[in-house]
Amino acid sequence: MTTRTSADPSAQALYEAMSGLAGPLSSGEGAAPDFAAAPRAAAGEEKSVLILGAGVGGLTAAYELGRLGYRCTVLEPQTRTGGRNRTARKGDKLYELDGEGNSPVLTHTCAFDKGLYLNLGPGRIPYHHRRVLKYCTDLGVALEPYIMETTANVVHRAGHTPPGRPWRNRRIANDTRGHLAALLSATLTESDEFTGLLRDLLRKFGDLDEEGEYHGSTRSGYAEPLEVQEFPRPAPPLALADLVTSEFWKHRFYQPVDYLWQATMFQPVGGMDKIVHALTERVTSEYDVTVELKAEVTSVDLTGDGVSVTYRSGGQELTASADYCVSNIPLPVLKQLTLTGFSTEFRNAVEAVGFAPTCKVGWQANRRFWENDHNQIYGGISWTDHPITQFWYPSNDYFSKTGTLTGAYNFGDHAEEMGKLAPGDRLRLARDGAAQLHREFLEKTTVPQDLGVTIAWHKVPHQLGGWADWDPADPAHQVAYKQLLQPEGDGRFYVVGDQASPLPGWQEGAMMSAQYVAAQILGLLPRTAPETVQVPDATFLTQGL
Template sequence: VGGRNHTIRSGDVITEQSQEHGVTEQVCHFEDDPEIYLNAGPGRIPYHHRRLIHYCNILSVELENYVMNTTANLFQSDRSFGAEPQSYRQIKNDTQGYIAEMLAKCVDKGALDEELDLDERQALLSLLKKWGMLGKGKDCFKYEYYGSTNSGCRYPPSVYQQCEPPPPIPFSDLLQSRFWNNRFYQPDQYEWQPTLFQPKYGMDMIIKGFERALQDKVSIQISSPVTEINVLVNSVLVQYDSHEGPQTIEADYVISSIPLPILSKISNNFTPDFSEAVDQARLAPTCKVGWQSYERFWEGQKYQIYGGISWIDNIITQVWYPSNNYFADIGVLTGLYNFGQRAIDFGRMSLQERLLVAKSGIRKLQPEFGIESIVPTDLGLSIAWQNVHFQQGGWVNWDPISAADAAAYERLLQPEVGNRFYVVGDQVSSLPGWQEGAIMSAEHVVESIAGFKRRKRIQPIIQAPDSRSITGSD
């Protein structure tokens, strides 16, 4: 129950199936502690996802802050900075400083005299000095960037030592690094702006909340794969396999959250236009790796990282530091989160190779990950969602410039002919890859069945959702 809302704890088993390695299983060997877990699927809830937060409230799912970004997080690339990790704050502030310096000099030399009047030019120069932290000491009137204490202190402050800015990173090094191509500015995008939340003790607390609320009202059958769907005039026949053998159930309505590419492979009698729309959807590959560490060294004096994400130009792509249980001895972090070709390549590796490759990458950020006594390899685990049976990916990869995707998305917002069979989930919402999208879609379908809204669209769909941008996998 829960689909991709999947939290992994001690003793849980991850089963995958791939052409390269057949059926594989991993057993989670994390410490048996409610604070020790890996959110293998969704990991955060934006403050503006009001539907999901509403259900967390009425289901008594306790939320805590999820930290998307701290300025102590790191960026690393083998092709820049001598392969040494740099702090997020220094890259961001030094880049702002150099851009402000150049623009201020352009204004000062009259390059924008035609665009701005005198008062506007003076206001812009004042803004650039503040935003770019230009000038220093006796040269405070100059439009020069010398570095900034916004990037931290070069030496630890004491009663004898005031905070001095670290030497700025040369602008040429910043440009050579192409740091902005590694999702560096993702925390500024709407879906990831603070405040964000996570359920205390794991994302599947939401699923458990729904189960508690519905346990006396509905029957939930698991391990019952659907084998055939037949839409009739006044009902829908669904055939499925169970432990007791093949079964058939007839329902007035069917609301299907089956991933569309899997639905397309199930025997059905859909009309051609509906079937074509279902067939159009593609699932995005995505992988995660979880590490249990016996020391939360990233919170210590050397790094001082409490939550947030470090970014790396490497197959591991991202490292998520835990936003819970600060100052404890043990912690679990997400040591890889990737998509696209990186996820395809990673998913084809053996389980052991995945962990070795993931550890090799994360050591570039923090060498402590290479110390077996701190981060044992056998306490790592991975999941390639494209290899998970009945899921086969992380989200539907709609393309906003595809006319075929727009037509399919538009068609799937409406039921199959007869108004008895509906598709639901984040896959048919403006928020693919987000739980809010799934609830949004369910709300749309339930209101349609109940007659609260017209089944015909109010406005035509111009384009399909931009899945890559919305999920941060672009």
């Protein structure tokens, strides 16, 4: 059941048998159904599939089913494909639901200079998200490194780092390492060989002196600029007491250590939506796949032979039917539809989980001040306890004149509160937060107010949130998630998307889910859910870091 990109699968298998490498070394390796084992639909016997929603999950399902000869129609309510995979460029219109959560309202239009862009949804691809990387390779989507962390990034903590004088990542990270290593070293009283080795490890780990004490390290930077006559001396260390009382580790400082954000990450050159553009182009040009935009589904009926779907398009109410239906509609949207012929268990499952609120803010900057001699920041994220939470620097077009910055990416209450603000007020709030990291945000010629964009995903029509907020501790979620892994209506109706995957909020999850469902439709996997099902943990994304 495992596909490999290796040029020589038999050599690869031999290698693993020889080396035992199939074990821990291959952890996290992507496994995908073996679609090569599925027969193409015979001519004249082709099966039809209605795919609801042209997000990454829907498009991937169209790709996998389409290339095996299934006739697919994708119904997408928006004027673009991609769903939350969205990249803002000049002229792009941003809509949100009004205060009552009813009508979509045009809130603003992106006014970036031509050639600039900012990813409003997913922004990075881990090296172990093999499906995303494989589709990019197959589709010819060029990738470049996404820099998650540079030690030049900064941290602002109210009451600890004065506004405009944040701490550098390298000082926090390495002075903390040094202090912790020294504390532990001081507790080692044995004189056996193991303890000797442990002391040596701690010296290297924390850059301690021969006595096992920490007095600062050039890992944290130099005390002053280098000159020919001066060998680098370490900057004076941040005191352990200052570090600890600042509680810098709250608000995500160690997020880049987690597997999902470890180097080497990637991003598509030119914007994340290159993936959905390439997927859309491939399925519509090479397979029997039609994508209907501005087609808003209102009801799904399983009481007939196949699946019947009603949708609004061009002011009309239309009906389409097919052998199978794959729903990439976010669960909070799906539960608002008229669902006929569905089980109570399925209806309960759809209603069980909410989607997480999350906001982003983007800025065009007219000079890349963060890359100057003073800041020296090339990519990565600065962290703050301000409601903006995090501040991303671009991992593309380094050393050019202008660029875009992600000026907020927040969760939970911060996102709820920010989402209640009108876009102009969100930008003002985000500017305040950014100015605590970079005083250049006080200059509106450098970062013009009218070149900001903002999105509150929980208010975006047809989305209603960032990702399914699965919580393994919630018994209702345990029932619901398992239910969603099996089709309704005798194998006719399927749910896809990162919402039905162990990776909520990640494109890899959407693709994994689409492959799983395609394999169920193709008969490569059983149409019942696996016996043991773990509930995804989305709380990890927002609170666990």
